[in-house]
Amino acid sequence: MLIGYARTSTTDQKAGLEAQLRDLSQAACERVFQEEVSSVDKDGRGQLEEALQFIREGDVLVVTKLDRLARSVKHLLEITERLETKNATLRIIGMGIDTATPNGRLMLNLLGSIAQFEREIMLERQREGIAKAKADGKYRGRKPTEENKVEEIRRLVHVDGLSATEAAKRAGVARATAYRVLKDA
Known part of the structure; x- marks a missing residue:
């Protein structure tokens, strides 16, 4: 078959x-x-x-x-x-x-x-390109999490008593972002 x-x-x-x-x-x-x-x-x-x-x-x-x-x-x-x-x-x-x-x-x-x-060579070139763009000030990485999202995550966890995972879902951010926000608090 x-x-x-x-x-x-x-x-x-x-x-x-x-x-x-x-x-x-x-x-x-x-x-x-x-x-x-x-x-x-x-x-x-x-x-x-x-x-x-x-x-x-x-x-x-x-x-x-x-x-x-x-x-x-x-x-x-x-x-x-x-x-x-x-x-x-x-x-x-x-x-x-x-x-x-x-x-x-x-x-x-x-x-x-x-x-x-070929894939490894392409990824190597990509990393080199990003490093050069960073050195030239043309690459800034991803946008930081919006401050209102940070406050929302903190409120959902500390005030509403939700888990970090549930707070991330409600705020529309990645779970890792919620944990990072809570760790930095």
Whole structure:
């Protein structure tokens, strides 16, 4: 059985998701798992987990691109190992890779390593760019929490007796922000 998996990083990428679903349909996938979640959100990839649990012996997990599947080479290896333990394989349409063959397994490992290398280089350049912008006074970071939000969090916790988590929800800020405000008080 061919089992498709499609993922976009945000809900704004409708066209990308539609293109993946079209390609998986053309590849004759009988079941498709899809989600709109960032690759770095480790807890948010429930559909990938469901797909990996659903797969049985002889099945093939099909994705359109490598970056739609794994966050890193380590993650890619974990996925392929899980597939191997079930005697299932992986097919990446856009690269013509099929791990049912020795050449496919070799190419997957090589391309996965190259993709991770490219990502690390990009992040390094990004950090360098931010450091230069900070040095030039052009980068100021995120805006500080509004003073009225700070006061609201303090009131919700100290006066209304709410937890920091609940106060953060009501004030519309991150939980970490609420804890930082309370710690600084």
